[in-house]
Amino acid sequence: MSSSFPSRSPGRGDAVSIIVPTYREAENLRPLVDRIRQVMPALGRSWEVIIVDDDSRDGSDQVIAELAAEGLPVRLITRVGVRGLSSAVIDGFGRAIGDTLVCMDADLSHPPEAIPALLDCLAGGADFAIGSRYVPGASTDEGWGLFRWVNSKVATLLAWPFTKARDPMAGFFALPRAVFHRAAALNPIGYKIALELIVKCGCKDIREVPIHFANRKFGQSKLSLKEQVNYLKHIKRLADYKYGWFSRLFQFCLVGGTGAVVDLSAYALLLDLGAHPLARAMSATEATHKLMIYAARALAILVAMTWNFFFNRRVTYSHMRGGRVWAQYWRFVSACSVGAGINWFISCFLPSKAAFFKAHLLAAAIVGILAGLLFNFTLSHLWVFRRRQRGVGGEGA
Numbered sequence: 001m002s003s004s005f006p007s008r009s010p011g012r013g014d015a016v017s018i019i020v021p022t023y024r025e026a027e028n029l030r031p032l033v034d035r036i037r038q039v040m041p042a043l044g045r046s047w048e049v050i051i052v053d054d055d056s057r058d059g060s061d062q063v064i065a066e067l068a069a070e071g072l073p074v075r076l077i078t079r080v081g082v083r084g085l086s087s088a089v090i091d092g093f094g095r096a097i098g099d100t101l102v103c104m105d106a107d108l109s110h111p112p113e114a115i116p117a118l119l120d121c122l123a124g125g126a127d128f129a130i131g132s133r134y135v136p137g138a139s140t141d142e143g144w145g146l147f148r149w150v151n152s153k154v155a156t157l158l159a160w161p162f163t164k165a166r167d168p169m170a171g172f173f174a175l176p177r178a179v180f181h182r183a184a185a186l187n188p189i190g191y192k193i194a195l196e197l198i199v200k201c202g203c204k205d206i207r208e209v210p211i212h213f214a215n216r217k218f219g220q221s222k223l224s225l226k227e228q229v230n231y232l233k234h235i236k237r238l239a240d241y242k243y244g245w246f247s248r249l250f251q252f253c254l255v256g257g258t259g260a261v262v263d264l265s266a267y268a269l270l271l272d273l274g275a276h277p278l279a280r281a282m283s284a285t286e287a288t289h290k291l292m293i294y295a296a297r298a299l300a301i302l303v304a305m306t307w308n309f310f311f312n313r314r315v316t317y318s319h320m321r322g323g324r325v326w327a328q329y330w331r332f333v334s335a336c337s338v339g340a341g342i343n344w345f346i347s348c349f350l351p352s353k354a355a356f357f358k359a360h361l362l363a364a365a366i367v368g369i370l371a372g373l374l375f376n377f378t379l380s381h382l383w384v385f386r387r388r389q390r391g392v393g394g395e396g397a
């Protein structure tokens with residue numbers, strides 16, 4: 001059967017398209033559509049349900065065919081050879097007829113009864129409405145293990161630099177089609193499509209409607225560890241998108257923080273070795289002992305520098321990972337050499353100037369590290385991971 005949209009004639013702008021991404025949800029489809037049909041007709045707006053299924057082969061197509069045969073405005077889009085919740089939602093939005101877009105899960109975790117409240121938010125001027133688990137009046141079914149709860153809280157915390165919404169992780173939301181089209185380039189990795197849309201569509205007026213989030217009855221959640229890792233990558237990309245070089249400075253400092261730990265550990269280890277009777281015997285005089293400390297400091301810095309390079313290449317500048325590694329390493333080490341020199345100099349000479357640092361060599365090393373870090377970021381950002389300019393110094397082979 002056809003949907004209740006004969007065409008996109010004027011006056012149908014109030015139509016609502018409900019997009020449901022599915023993977024192996026055959027048992028949930030009829031109960032879901034049954035509940036939607038209890039709600040939508042009373043609104044006096046045309047509506048459709050679009051199921052975007054990633055080739056589940058579990059009889060979903062059969063169920064949808066039956067529902068459509070009963071005259072319900074339900075359509076199935078089957079994607080073959082692709083998997084992904086977020087991309088399914090975006091594909092669904094792209095095929096929707098309504099000027100209002102709703103997204104929800106198939107597993108009845110999201111109550112269709114809350115759709116009217118979401119639509120009211122949009123009618124009231126919101127550019128994004130969330131069916132939220134974390135506003136007063138909302139609740140979740142029992143049996144949300146500690147793991148899922150902590151997981152959800154940490155994920156929400158990480159989203160804080162992007163939106164003050166309480167539940168930007170939700171898979172239940174509504175937005176006007178015009179807002180959806182504001183997004184320049186969507187990058188639908190992972191599960192957090194709402195967050196992606198809020199950031200990329202520049203949503204300002206975000207309203208939340210409390211829902212009761214029910215546990216799924218049939219089938220299994222598809223949220224895996226891989227999705228958690230994907231989420232971290234997603235957060236990084238959104239941060240780079242929204243905060244540009246400031247986001248990279250932040251990551252550079254994070255990496256630098258781990259590098260500092262590597263540096264100090266290596267230095268402490270070398271100093272320990274230096275305190276060994278054998279090493280003591282080799283550095284009998286005060287002068288040779290000092291030299292050994294200087295050498296230990298230099299070696300620890302080199303180890304940390306190498307660590308930092310590979311970590312920055314992997315995370316902070318992951319988009320430049322295609323570049324030639326040795327060329328980048330060489331530039332990184334050259335760039336850092338001045339910072340490393342500053343680090344080394346301060347670490348080695350503070351102790352000769354102040355008794356405190358003479359007694360605490362690692363404290364001197366910390367001061368040296370901080371001075372070096374600031375210097376290094378500036379050069380690394382401007383030179384090491386710089387973009388190649390077209391036509392200048394071409395790729396060679």
Ligand code: GDD
Pocket residue numbers: 020021022023024025052053054083084085088104105106107109152169170171172191192193216220221222223
């Ligand atoms: N097309 C398609 N492709 N759909 C998928 C895929 C996929 O690869 N993976 C999952 N889905 C569908 C499921 O069939 C379901 O309808 C919906 O996406 C949510 O998947 P679940 O597996 O039930 O996810 P969840 O319950 O762990 O996560 C839900 O709650 C989270 C918050 O706790 C989702 O709503 C998440 O978006 C939300 O962050």
Ligand code: MN
Pocket residue numbers: 105107109216221
């Ligand atoms: Mn679910």
